[in-house]
Amino acid sequence: MTGKAYNVNPSSDVLALAKALIERPSLTPDDGGCMDLIEPRLVAAGMAMESLDFGDVRNLLAVHGAGPPHVMLLGHTDVVPPGPLEEWTSPPFEPSVRDGMLYGRGAADMKGSVAALVVAVQRFLAERADHAGTLSLLLTSDEEGPAEHGVRAVVPVLKKRRLLPDACLVGEPSSRERLGDVMRIGRRGSIQARLIIRGVQGHTAYAHPADNPVHRAGPLLAELGQLCYEDGDDDFPPTKLQISNLRAGTGAENVTPGQLEIRFNIRNNPHSPADVLKDRVEAIIEAHDPGPWCLDWRVSGEPFGPARGALPMAVVEACREVLGHSPEADTGGGTSDGRFLGPAGVSVVELGPVNRTIHQVDECVSVADLKRLPAVYQAVMNRLLAD
Incomplete structure (x- = not known):
């Protein structure tokens, strides 16, 4: 110095x-x-x-x-x-x-x-x-x-x-x-997550429902949005997940999207470590079987x-x-x-x-x-x- x-x-x-x-x-x-x-x-x-x-x-x-x-x-x-x-x-x-x-x-x-x-x-x-x-x-x-x-x-x-x-x-x-x-x-800590679910882009008149990742992800989105974490105490509020952004489609009205991007943020209590939360989220995704998917998980701050x-x-x-x-x-x-x-x-x-x-x-x-x-x-x- x-x-x-x-x-x-x-x-x-x-x-x-x-x-x-x-x-x-x-x-x-x-x-x-x-x-x-x-x-x-x-x-x-x-x-x-x-x-x-x-x-x-x-x-x-x-x-x-x-x-x-x-x-x-x-x-x-x-x-x-x-x-x-x-x-x-x-x-x-x-x-x-x-x-x-x-x-x-x-x-x-x-x-x-x-x-x-x-x-x-x-x-x-x-x-x-x-x-x-x-x-x-x-x-x-x-x-x-x-x-x-x-x-x-x-x-x-x-x-x-x-x-x-x-x-x-x-x-x-x-x-x-x-x-x-x-x-x-x-x-609380902060976790940024980006989930990609892949489908098949096509004409809306001919696409099979299973090809549309937005349709397949509906129940998954509902469960993620309703997740309840009972880990609050006298010092910290409970862990909370918020979906912050959804993106899909080409902008055309007659084209089904080839993929769906879901971004969400988790503010985690010290009682819910990031690795435990990731395991839970991945288990939920797998249980819904939305098709091919990948999850980017970034811890931007620990509690x-x-x-x-x-x-x-x-x-x-x-x-x-x-x-x-x-x-x-x-x-x-x-x-x-x-x-x-x-x-x-x-x-x-x-x-x-x-x-x-x-x-x-x-x-x-x-x-x-x-x-x-x-x-x-x-x-x-x-x-x-x-x-």
């Missing part, structure tokens, strides 16, 4: 930094210059910097201190596409404050959180440069996309160097109605959690101190980059802004919440890295 010298006096204004990040169109996997904006601030705060880039993905690791405990802060600079520009009240990459809300793509997911994490680190190190243990901040530009060359690729490097953290606080937008009302202490011990306790206490209320512990929602650290034995908690508008047109975050968020993150660090 190398520390670069910069003649900078970085502002700790979280709103200004969030605006500057939103101005940079950073569609996955393009960082858009966000990390170049952040790096000098962290260097000035005394952190050692290292780029762990893979392919066209930027990964920036900042480290301060040594030894246990190792507390990592985790975020991503990439955003999803803005969608139809004409539907935005103001341009998605021109941050705008209206009625107490900061608008722009990434305001909530998660450039607002990234700005808050950076400012919290600046303030923490200004006050506690001699803190115990290790503090690190990891940023990636590959969370919203395939997530192959981001944190997934960095974790083996950290593991080889024995730099895996003991605890990881992820700035994902976890809150439901008000800042800090929900913290994620784990996540992890629930987090116990010092990290979730510190998050609860920090929310009480700064916000005046305790967060509800939850494992719902989608996936985050915590899926690559949790299964490695790292305690992972996600805490961030209200997620009501993420990935939507006119995405926004409360300015008041944004200004309070660094204090919450700093309070967590104070508890975990006390002198």
Whole structure:
């Protein structure tokens, strides 16, 4: 790791930094210059910097201190596409404050959180440069996309160097109605499946019913859609399968399809491992005998959690101190980059802004919440890295 010298006096204004990040169109996997904006601030705060880039993905690791405990802060600079520009009240990459809300793509997911994490680190190190243990901040530009060359690729490097953290606080937008009302202490896994059933393309007037893969797959689709998994508990909702896409045919009205493609996603509880689920799905397919078939099965994230011990306790206490209320512990929602650290034995908690508008047109975050968020993150660090 190398520390670069910069003649900078970085502002700790979280709103200004969030605006500057939103101005940079950073569609996955393009960082858009966000990390170049952040790096000098962290260097000035005394952190050692290292780029762990893979392919066209930027990964920036900042480290301060040594030894246990190792507390990592985790975020991503990439955003999803803005969608139809004409539907935005103001341009998605021109941050705008209206009625107490900061608008722009990434305001909530998660450039607002990234700005808050950076400012919290600046303030923490200004006050506690001699803190115990290790503090690190990891940023990636590959969370919203395939997530192959981001944190997934960095974790083996950290593991080889024995730099895996003991605890990881992820700035994902976890809150439901008000800042800090929900913290994620784990996540279900995510499995992407693609089932191909082959038939015989032909004229609708002459085709045999057995040749049409859509007809043959009807009962199979019904059973897949009604699968019930009774594996929920106090920490995790049950495993759930959702059919996301069906595709067949040539577009002509008088031609039967030669094959049917069925795509589905499974969000699996830790009590239902991916290999067990695959065996069950394959047994169902075979029982229906839909004709020639093949199944592509990709585990995009393993389930992890629930987090116990010092990290979730510190998050609860920090929310009480700064916000005046305790967060509800939850494992719902989608996936985050915590899926690559949790299964490695790292305690992972996600805490961030209200997620009501993420990935939507006119995405926004409360300015008041944004200004309070660094204090919450700093309070967590104070508890975990006390002198």
